[in-house]
Amino acid sequence: MLKAKKGFGPRVTKRQLKEDQFITKIFEFYDLAIRYQREILYAVIAVIAVVLIGYWIAQDKVASEQNAAIEFSRGKMAYETQNYDEAIDILTALTQNFDGTKSAGVGVIYLGKAYRAKKDYANQEQYFQIYLDDYDDDDLLSVAATRGVAASFDERGEYLKAAGIYEKGAARFHDGYNAPLFLLDAARCYILAGETAKAKTCLEEIINDYEKSPVLPEAKRILAEKIE
8 A cells, every 4th residue: 555645756865955044134124225225325425425525634634734844944944044024924824824724823823933033022922822732632732832932921921920830741741851941941030030049949959859850059159149
């Protein structure tokens, strides 16, 4: 007697089953893509726009830095040839047109120096302070700006205010070469302002903390001759 067959047709393997499921998923994704094609298109456009905007910003920044460097070179040349009015015109335009660039930051320092050369101490103070407020990203330039602000008061005879700024500069750049120089200027200004006790503190700090500084002999001399 013949036995009945359990099924009809060829047996479906696991591999074929997986392939069928994969094809089914493809069609499901296709249906979703058709259904949400507008949203997908907008998303793709948004991604492309972000990439293009980022590239444009980067290229624009490079171009701005290059143009700013050219303008700074012109202003620096005018300053170094003592054409201070021309230097001020060029550097002022630089800081306005290329605000935020590295060259604009250095340009602010040179503006302060140009005004100092013209003995315009109010503008000297203003531009050195602008560097400290808006840039302040390079220690050497920050030292120059701090000294420039202090010197603007020093040269106007406002010795107590100048001394305070010199002393703050020494505290900020305590580990650097300029710290004892700041302290020496602070002591000098305190003496001129009649604040000998504060001057003594500055001089003793040089003697105690900066014994290898080239200004050490001057600090000792001033302490011996003018205070003790």
